[in-house]
Amino acid sequence: MTAYIIRRILWQIPVLLTVGLMTFGIAKITPGSPFDTDPNHRQLAPAVEKIMRQKFGMDLPFWHQFTRYMFFDLVGNPKTGAQEFQWGAIGGNFGPTYTSRGSRTVQQELFGDRSGKPSRFYYSARLGLQALLFAVIFGIPMGVLAALKQNSWIDYSILFVSTLFASLSNLIVGFLLVIIFAVSLNWFTVIPDWSDAIQPWILPTLALGAVQLGFITRLTRSSVLEVKRQDYIRTAQSKGLATQVVIWRHMLKNALLPVVTILGPAAAGLITGTLYIEIIFQVPGMGSLLIEAIGKRDYSMITAGALIFVFFLGVANLIVDIAYGVIDPRISYK
Amino acid sequence: MQIRNLRNTATLVLMLVLAVPILTACGGAPAAPAATQTAKPTTAAAAPTVAPKPSAAPAATAPAATAPVATAPAATAPAATAILGPAQSGVLRIRMPGGSGAEPDNVDPQQASFVSEIAFIMMGYQGLMTFDKNMKPIPGAAESVKVSTDGLTYTFKIRPDSKYSDGTPLTAKNFEYAWHRLANPETAGQYQGLACGIIKGYSEWSVAACQGKTMTETLALDLKKLEADYGVKAIDDRTLQIELTAPAPYFLSMAALWIGAPVREQDAAKGSDWWYTPENYIGNGPFVLKEWDHGSKAVWEVNPNYVGPLGPIKLKRVEYYMITESQVAFQAYQNDELDMLNVAAEDLSAVQSDPVLSKQIVNAVGTCTFYFGFNNTKPPFNDIKVRQAFAQAFDREAWVRDIFNGLGNPTQSFIPPGFPGYQPDLKLWSFDPAAAKASIAASTYGSVDKLPEIKLTYSASVRNNARFEWVANQLKMNLGISAVLDPIDPTAYSALTKDKTTSPQMYYLGWCADYPDPQNWISLFQTTGQLADRIGFSNPALDKLIKQADAEQDAAKRADLYAQAQKILVEAAPVAFLQNDGGPWLIKPYVKGVAQENITPIDYWEGFFNMPNVDVQP
Numbered sequence: 001m002t003a004y005i006i007r008r009i010l011w012q013i014p015v016l017l018t019v020g021l022m023t024f025g026i027a028k029i030t031p032g033s034p035f036d037t038d039p040n041h042r043q044l045a046p047a048v049e050k051i052m053r054q055k056f057g058m059d060l061p062f063w064h065q066f067t068r069y070m071f072f073d074l075v076g077n078p079k080t081g082a083q084e085f086q087w088g089a090i091g092g093n094f095g096p097t098y099t100s101r102g103s104r105t106v107q108q109e110l111f112g113d114r115s116g117k118p119s120r121f122y123y124s125a126r127l128g129l130q131a132l133l134f135a136v137i138f139g140i141p142m143g144v145l146a147a148l149k150q151n152s153w154i155d156y157s158i159l160f161v162s163t164l165f166a167s168l169s170n171l172i173v174g175f176l177l178v179i180i181f182a183v184s185l186n187w188f189t190v191i192p193d194w195s196d197a198i199q200p201w202i203l204p205t206l207a208l209g210a211v212q213l214g215f216i217t218r219l220t221r222s223s224v225l226e227v228k229r230q231d232y233i234r235t236a237q238s239k240g241l242a243t244q245v246v247i248w249r250h251m252l253k254n255a256l257l258p259v260v261t262i263l264g265p266a267a268a269g270l271i272t273g274t275l276y277i278e279i280i281f282q283v284p285g286m287g288s289l290l291i292e293a294i295g296k297r298d299y300s301m302i303t304a305g306a307l308i309f310v311f312f313l314g315v316a317n318l319i320v321d322i323a324y325g326v327i328d329p330r331i332s333y334k
Numbered sequence: 335m336q337i338r339n340l341r342n343t344a345t346l347v348l349m350l351v352l353a354v355p356i357l358t359a360c361g362g363a364p365a366a367p368a369a370t371q372t373a374k375p376t377t378a379a380a381a382p383t384v385a386p387k388p389s390a391a392p393a394a395t396a397p398a399a400t401a402p403v404a405t406a407p408a409a410t411a412p413a414a415t416a417i418l419g420p421a422q423s424g425v426l427r428i429r430m431p432g433g434s435g436a437e438p439d440n441v442d443p444q445q446a447s448f449v450s451e452i453a454f455i456m457m458g459y460q461g462l463m464t465f466d467k468n469m470k471p472i473p474g475a476a477e478s479v480k481v482s483t484d485g486l487t488y489t490f491k492i493r494p495d496s497k498y499s500d501g502t503p504l505t506a507k508n509f510e511y512a513w514h515r516l517a518n519p520e521t522a523g524q525y526q527g528l529a530c531g532i533i534k535g536y537s538e539w540s541v542a543a544c545q546g547k548t549m550t551e552t553l554a555l556d557l558k559k560l561e562a563d564y565g566v567k568a569i570d571d572r573t574l575q576i577e578l579t580a581p582a583p584y585f586l587s588m589a590a591l592w593i594g595a596p597v598r599e600q601d602a603a604k605g606s607d608w609w610y611t612p613e614n615y616i617g618n619g620p621f622v623l624k625e626w627d628h629g630s631k632a633v634w635e636v637n638p639n640y641v642g643p644l645g646p647i648k649l650k651r652v653e654y655y656m657i658t659e660s661q662v663a664f665q666a667y668q669n670d671e672l673d674m675l676n677v678a679a680e681d682l683s684a685v686q687s688d689p690v691l692s693k694q695i696v697n698a699v700g701t702c703t704f705y706f707g708f709n710n711t712k713p714p715f716n717d718i719k720v721r722q723a724f725a726q727a728f729d730r731e732a733w734v735r736d737i738f739n740g741l742g743n744p745t746q747s748f749i750p751p752g753f754p755g756y757q758p759d760l761k762l763w764s765f766d767p768a769a770a771k772a773s774i775a776a777s778t779y780g781s782v783d784k785l786p787e788i789k790l791t792y793s794a795s796v797r798n799n800a801r802f803e804w805v806a807n808q809l810k811m812n813l814g815i816s817a818v819l820d821p822i823d824p825t826a827y828s829a830l831t832k833d834k835t836t837s838p839q840m841y842y843l844g845w846c847a848d849y850p851d852p853q854n855w856i857s858l859f860q861t862t863g864q865l866a867d868r869i870g871f872s873n874p875a876l877d878k879l880i881k882q883a884d885a886e887q888d889a890a891k892r893a894d895l896y897a898q899a900q901k902i903l904v905e906a907a908p909v910a911f912l913q914n915d916g917g918p919w920l921i922k923p924y925v926k927g928v929a930q931e932n933i934t935p936i937d938y939w940e941g942f943f944n945m946p947n948v949d950v951q952p
Contacts, residue, residue, distance in 0.1 A: 030823075030825075030826075031823055031825060031826030031829060032823065032824075032825025032826045032828060032829050033825070033829065036825050036828035036829045036832075043832060043864065044447075044524055045526075045527030045530075045543060046546065047527065047542060047543050047544065047545065047546040047547075048522065048523075048524060048526055048527055048542070048543045050542070050546060050548070051519075051522045051542045051543065051548075051549060052522065054548060054549055055522065055549075076549075076550075078520060078522075078549055079520060081549075081550065081553045097439075099439040099440070100439050100440045100607065101439075101440050101442075101445050101522075101523075101524065102606070103440055103442065103445070103606035103607045103609075104606070104607045104610065108607070114626075114627065114628035114629070115610060115611045115612060115626055115628065116611075117627055117628070120628075120629065175661070178662070178665060179665070182665070182669060183665055183668065183669050186669075189666075189669070189671055190662060190665045190666040190669050190671050191631075191655055191657070191666050191671045191672075192630070194627060194630055279658055279659050279662075280659060280662055282629075282630060282655075282656065282657055282658075282662070284627065284628060284629030284630045285629075288629070288658065289629070292436065295825075297825055
């Protein structure tokens with residue numbers, strides 16, 4: 001098991017390098033640069049642009065820029081001219097952001113505190129985990145209930161609600177919640193007050209969780225239905241086991257495997273920031289920042305976004321694989 | 335069988351339920367064209383202050399989803415009695431100014447360059463000068479300014495009781511530091527190029543920005559000596575002297591800009607992102623930054639130590655909210671959580687048709703002029719007659735009405751209304767298809783079918799597609815030209831338009847003022863000017879007039895020279911001027927002092943330069 005985990009972690013390294021190279025490469029190949037701004041305004045003087053390009057190492061060959069970003073490099077200090085050693089992404093340094101004209105680094109923006117307030121990562125991760133928790137806590141019981149009471153009115157109403165949620169997008173749910181609960185009912189404000197520990201989190205969590213809730217409910221329902229018809233369930237029932245034992249020990253344990261599978265990638269996606277919900281509910285999280293970076297060709301931020309997402313995806317998948325072993329005795333890792 | 339039926343019924347019900355919000359969204363929209371207009375709220379490259387951002391694209395469906403509320407404000411009007419977020423006396427709550435509503439990326443005065451960044455900086459800082467309601471430069475942190483008779487030496491007297499918001503004294507030394515910091519090659523600010531060749535010794539010291547030297551080459555120079563030769567010096571605690579290389583009457587306007595904001599050395603020394611922490615953001619402006627919840631809001635409280643023409647200030651607090659989605663901001667305004675809001679194009683008809691909201695409209699003029707730039711080096715636009723023909727072939731009224739929902743005003747000259755140098759009667763190229771055809775006939779081409787292929791190159795977006803289809807249609811209808819549409823990626827487009835050798839034959843452009851002086855407009859069209867260079871335009875008579883005007887010290891003579899220059903510019907038609915930006919703001923009736931007659935195009939937020947009269951009294 002330990003050897004398996006170590007092997008999996010080591011596998012992450014080539015994956016991250018490939019993703020880093022591809023993202024960095026694609027970002028650089030894409031026409032335009034961080035210094036191409038709105039053509040309607042005063043353009044950056046060519047001379048100033050030249051200094052900026054030097055400051056960000058954009059005058060170097062591609063492989064050099066990439067190794068500086070990914071690994072390490074000697075970088076000239078603009079004030080003294082001396083060469084100084086500097087770590088790249090593997091040392092946790094994702095470089096300066098272009099939008100801040102190099103005065104802040106990517107890691108400061110994403111993980112650093114925001115002048116005394118929790119980091120952007122905290123907001124994205126907390127919101128994502130809350131949404132996931134909400135979806136799991138309500139989704140799995142609803143799915144099981146629907147499957148056990150198949151073709152009853154309970155089943156139909158749960159199926160109705162979950163299909164409805166699964167078909168909607170975060171964006172629409174988000175706006176509907178704002179309109180219903182903030183504008184019409186006045187239970188919440190449209191502009192969140194983040195100094196309140198609970199209130200501003202409720203609507204975005206619901207909006208983000210609703211779609212996941214729909215998926216999880218439907219998936220749980222169909223996989224419980226499938227397991228329900230298996231021979232071993234019939235055997236368990238016929239040998240006189242209590243219904244509760246059949247459901248909990250024999251049915252659920254097997255039915256939850258597909259659900260656990262989708263939870264991994266869902267978790268990675270949710271905690272690294274979700275664009276629409278962060279924008280509608282003005283959550284100071286990572287998602288909106290990363291998307292803005294693409295439009296502004298903020299190379300360091302774009303690549304960091306991809307690397308961080310892949311990192312969390314790897315971690316989430318690893319946890320899922322370990323969870324498999326726990327849930328399903330047929331699976332063992334060597 | 336029964337189950338099958340039931341399922342079918344359930345599916346039907348489900349589809350109906352799903353269809354209802356969609357139907358109401360469509361039905362609720364005022365009219366079909368308006369619904370299509372909502373396609374991309376903030377993307378278009380031509381939106382006056384917003385840099386093209388693909389990020390807005392996924393939000394495309396948002397307006398449709400919220401349309402029902404936009405048209406049913408009667409239901410939301412009672413929000414005035416809301417429990418949460420009512421207006422408070424003396425507190426002004428606005429969306430982050432500067433277009434996209436996003437948080438400014440860098441608010442270091444000597445580095446910043448974008449509208450939102452400037453709107454942030456000027457709350458906390460005040461330059462030597464500021465502007466009055468007529469956009470004339472008046473003393474700000476300075477009490478008075480004396481210009482020597484040769485127009486080369488400016489002597490600013492700092493107000494005697496000047497203090498920073500934390501109570502420490504503000505002296506001429508602080509301004510000396512700030513203006514030195516601006517020129518210092520280490521700063522590498524994006525507006526560093528603005529003062530090149532104007533202040534004595536600036537170009538020599540700021541070699542990177544003004545002469546294109548590399549950092550290594552710069553470090554090899556004797557920077558200490560260059561700084562000593564630089565023309566900005568504090569004579570004593572209250573006197574700052576700035577020497578220029580040549581007379582430049584517009585320098586007074588330049589001295590009112592954010593680039594000369596008196597950043598303190600001890601704050602700037604705290605690291606490259608010193609400005610990120612409110613405790614370091616100590617200035618002499620009308621407000622103090624009390625709280626900055628990055629990505630969410632910035633809270634400003636009135637600066638008790640403020641001296642200057644923007645005071646005495648009635649407001650107690652101003653709150654900036656970072657709301658990037660304009661639909662959300664509109665909801666917040668209707669829910670009484672914002673006191674002022676610029677109306678997005680897609681909300682305009684909903685606002686105008688609403689009995690309550692329509693009374694809260696205040697029309698503002700913008701700082702920008704938009705035009706079709708012709709590449710004067712490429713056929714057929716190297717022929718003046720062809721350019722003039724195109725300038726006459728556009729129905730500008732229809733352009734503003736149909737394409738911009740009536741936001742903005744048609745124009746035929748460069749300097750926009752409200753700015754010094756505006757010439758309302760300079761109308762040479764009114765819409766006239768017959769005259770346009772005659773112009774083509776008088777050109778070297780002789781007739782329309784002999785013209786080379788016309789390609790309309792633009793930054794691709796739903797909104798721009800609609801715009802340029804409209805343009806192609808105008809060319810077809812009015813001149814009989816079949817133009818080819820050529821949409822490309824926004825940032826790539828922006829890179830392409832930087833140089834006349836790569837820039838398209840004909841493309842949509844704009845210019846927005848840095849400071850209110852004709853020099854900031856007309857001079858850009860001299861041969862070496864930023865705008866003339868981009869389209870390869872050169873006119874010796876215009877160059878001569880501009881040179882004369884830029885240095886003329888007699889205000890009336892200077893204004894006259896610029897007026898002549900603008901006339902030559904419009905006649906030569908290197909570009910076809912189309913429209914100025916602008917548009918309605920929604921302002922709650924309890925916000926005092928922000929009305930049509932006391933807002934200016936250069937306000938950082940509407941009413942800024944009328945500050946002493948602005949108040950919130952719900």
